[in-house]
Amino acid sequence: MSPPEVLLRGIELTRRWGGLVAVDRVSLELARGSVHAVIGTNGAGKSTLINLLSGEYPPSSGRVELLGQDVSNWSQPRRAQAGLGRSYQRNTIYANFSVFENCRLAAQARLQRPWAWWESAQRCPASREKAEAVLQRTGLYPMRDRQAGLLSHGQKRQLEIAMCLATDPQVLLLDEPLAGIGPEETDRMLELLAELRPGHAILLVEHDMDAVFRIADRITVMVNGTVIASDTPESIRSNADVQTAYLGEEQP
């Protein structure tokens, strides 16, 4: 079996806000064909970590390597162009556009052609095709003409993922995609992630423990900005440190 192809690496990532250390020398790897979950209590630094990886702000120290390149000082759009996709914890969609236009505009990032001012964007074949494909894949195609802001919360979360996929990323950073959605939609989302797994490297920040243990190939546990354990789900389940620090009295 060939060694796993590591697509994204965080190396000794640290981020300080004034005197507060939000993320303290965290390292992790995302390999193609795996889902790597990051769990931790609120304030553990998971959001900051994902922001460091996606490029919202640079690390105070440490490196981010994407597909072998050092991207620590690259802006977020540049990393996105290089194959990094990201979904947000709070719905970051174009509320005033139709569902279709949401995906089409996301796909347009790949073929921007801003100088062609006479060409109608709605007739752009490349972005239209991509939007349709992504909508079919996430099951949102029937709703393509509805205004995105009027979707149910679960549908918005799906749209969030769909827009992420519209740029054909190789690495997916998903920030609590299951937040606030019901069991049926959770199943659908996990199915989708399982489908996406073979071709992508997926980082999953989540609170839903059942879902995490169902889908993750690897789990990293963070407390107060540092990693206290990073291993397979079974090992994490029986890890005493993790149980005391995080799972508390809830026995899985």
Place this chain on the structure above:
Amino acid sequence: MDLATFFIQCLNSLQYGLLLFLVASGLTLIFGIMGVINLAHGSFYMIGAYMAYALAPLVASTFGGGFFAILFVGMVLAVLLGYVLEWAFFSFLYEREHLQQVLMTYGLILVFEELRSLIVGDDVYGVQAPPWLAGTIPLGDVMTYPVYRIFISVACLLLAIGMWLVFTRTRLGMMIRAGATNREMVQALGVDIKFLYRVVFAAGVAIAVFAGMVAAPVSSVYPGMGNQVLIICFVVVVIGGIGSIRGALLAALLIGIVDTFGKVVFPQAAGVLVYVLMALILLWKPDGLFRAG
């Protein structure tokens, strides 16, 4: 520039800066706490100045009183005006978008200007400083400085200290400070937000009116004075940081210095300097010098 001139310009800077601070503090509070951009804030300053002119004969004949009587009557009227205005008009603006607030308060400026025109007319008026403040004090051998300008600085300073005491020592002040940093939280905590807003608004109006009344003998009373001070106050608020009183004070003093010395040293570029200052500060600190608090 010799020492005496320098000293005089320093005093002028202080006086102008403190006056700006008073008007700007009302503006920044209203924006910081209620989230309302009020373009008509300069009009309150103008109303104050015109009140100083118009009330003088009335107060003299009714109370036989002098300067402080006029100030007192003016302040009472201002608080009433602020209270009614908040209840009748501004309370409808809180939920609206900023652009709509801009538009509606711009309309309000026009209305105020015309009402003033109808009531008092469009002429430029002078207001006399009270005789017991109208003298000068000597500075060095040759220069003198008007006592009244020192009075303005002192009055503004006292009012500023009074505001600071209210903010830091009273419950009301605590609620106001909390509201400036986190409006939703204050509401969630069950504070009677409507009353708080009305108080803050009336106070903001009263302070601006006071500034106008007190400045009238020095700046004279003319139709465009409201708009002029408005724009500079927006600059103060933005440099200082929206919602920050401390920032407003620092920014106002800074602008006082730049504007006053600018007029003396670079008379041709004097108008631009304040804006160059603002652009430079914003490019260094895009959110102003201090965040709210």
Place this chain on the structure above:
Amino acid sequence: MIARAPLLFVTAAFALLAAYPLVAGEFGVDLVAKIMIYAIFALSLELLAGSTGLVCFGHAALFGIGAYAAVLLSPQNEAAALHWLLPASVLAAAAYALFMGALSLRTKGVYFIMVTLAFAQMAYYVIHDTPLGGGTDGIYLNFKPVLTLGGTTLLNLDLPETFYGFTLATLVLVFCFLALLLRSRFGRALAGIKDNEQRMRATGFSTYPYKLAAFVISGGIAGLAGFLFAVKDGVVNPELLSWHLSGSVLIMIILGGLGHLRGALIGAFAFVLLQELFKSEAIFGNFAKHWHLGLGLTIIACVALLPRGLVGLPQLISQRLSGTRSLRDGDSPDEPA
């Protein structure tokens, strides 16, 4: 996609404007020419503030620079060549817009509004206080530009009706250009930036160049309007760069309806006509000199009753008539014009 009703409306409006000089007198032609110039100005701000969400409170500076360029670049003793003077004025305004935008776009929200005001005030004071601008009285354009080919004069803008036609043609061209621009990929990117800039960046759009480009294009069109203004009246003064004008044009597009090109048209007409109405002594007699009062009250009423501006009026009326309220407060999601 341009929906049918707005398209019909705009076409009808342009047709009416074309026919207007046939029935109107000199005063009417002059007034409507002025309104059309403001409409071009308003359209430029609509691109920036309405479509991209960048509320610029200093747009008059770009208008004024276009106007002053037209005068300052014209030779003293003869008419300038139109095909040279017009692009030069537009470029002058676009250049200042590049400078203004490059620095202002580092800030956001209300700070952006104030920084743009600051840069506009800078330009105002340079024109107002330095010999460059001719001081408070302004400067005169001695000869209006002409377009010549060989020895024949094709367009003499000194003639009011030629000027009217030229201005109308410019308005139509600017409108069509912006309509195409807004439906292009570039335009959709601007709409995306306005709706959710974070998502644009997360998808891979570098948003700063887009915003700067919008700023420069908007500035150039504002300069074009300024050029026309200078040519029309033959005189420019520093008040063309004042923040009052910046405020007025902002109010025009809000009054008309943000986010719609025809809103800029409607707003410009409504604003100027309202002013003329309240100034008219025929209706208000002696009170006409207090026309600001009527204007102010009307603005307040319009914002209070028409939250989406005048473009929302047909929908509001049809809702009231049919007794329905739409589920959402918007027209179709992807309609820019």
